[in-house]
Amino acid sequence: MMKISRTTPTRPAEPANRWPGPALRVLAAVCFWAMILPVLAGTGQPASAASEPGTFLTSMTGRAIAQLTDESLPLPERKARFRILFRENFDVPAVGRFVLGRYWRRAKPETQDAFLSVFEEIMIQRFAPKFAGYADTTFEVSRVRPLDQPGHFLIRSRISTDRGEPIEIDWRVRERDGHFKIIDVIGEGISMALTLRSEYGSAIKSSGGQVESLIDRLRAQVQNDGDTQTSESVAN
């Protein structure tokens, strides 16, 4: 199931090569080619397209490692750099829509915008400090798999550092207007988008379906975390 990487999803998958008897050889050959041809056709056409999301991701992480791992970088500068990378490479509106789920459509446009802006803030606050001291990180793309939804790819990567075991992260990347953007990050089978959707959905529901109250709580959290981070950097 993991071994098929570049085959088209709809493909006759009858393994015929193990059949005994010479009488079945012709049939076996036909089946063999029926299996092989889509693979060949597959490699012919999306070879460049399929490697592109991988290249996109490698260059993005390369820049992240180069720009964000310096431990002496002050937090505001680190955040500013991360913000630029994040906006360029993450499809914040798409992730935000997905995370709000059914509440997205019910929300007023200004509420949607308010949510997206605080959501971006939360992401930056959460992830910007994480890169400090990981300059020795190596990042390899091990597999790029086109998904059923057109333009969607699942990219498996392996991240190794000096400390501890290498970890495997899957990235869900979407191509739109010739640009790739990340729409989900999945580690050990746990999707960030799904987890947030489930959590935010539950929070909205418990406040009677009001997206506004979720936004308030997220804002309060940004505020709180900002305060602790400032006091930490002062203490250091």
Next chain:
Amino acid sequence: MPILFSSILNGSFYRRLIVILAALTLVAGCASQPKPASDGWSGSDDLEYGELDTENDPLELLNRFTFAFNLMLDTMVFQPVAATYRFLLPAEVRNSVRNTVRNLRSPLIFVNDVLQGELERAETTLVRFLVNSTIGVLGLFDVAADMGYPYHNEDFGQTLGAHGMGEGFYLVLPILGPSSPRDGIGMLVDYYLDPISYAADAADVEDLLLARTIADGIDTRARNIEVIEDLQRDSIDFYARVRSLYRQSRANDIRNGLAPEKSPTPGLYRFDIENDDENKSDDPN
């Protein structure tokens, strides 16, 4: 904790068999019910997708209560114990604790590998147990991993899941934490399946499984101190977050970490609402 029943049941094979059969009957009963889309995402293909059909948490009120109780227990007992354990013992010793716990679990993992028909993984587990119990000095060192036989975990809950049984619903157990009827039954069955518990009985070693469970709990908690802090700090609804994490993690364990056959959980993602930007302003709602 299943071990607590040991004094009542006194470990006789006959009684254990009855319990296994009873559990299996219960399982069969659950399994024959219309399968509640195991991760609950079945309705997500509709336009009005969302969390409604995904929670599958009929006991939410009770669960939240138990969850709060567990959190309090964690703050007061488990986290401090784990932090002390990590502070006092060097990494090598802690690794040996983990290795020993894993080695003591491997006969059970082997049984579940076989029950899932995963013979290659069963072989890996068997080699690991033989190598680590001997060359690895009773499991203190994970020599087998260096030889290309990495550790993997299995339990009877996963075995049931691998055979297509849904989780039932979300259930938070006191002390043991996030679970489900399927995984709870799995835990119980594991106790009666575990070759180590029979070996411990035969050798008259008391409470070996209890010791293993506690060591495992402390060591795992100690390895996740920062992760859990992080998860808790930036969460809006920690209960809902943990519920989602547990489900996804179990689903991943059941798939043995492999990617789902098609896209990750078909119908799950609806990033394909491509026209939303355009619709945004003229959406009547």
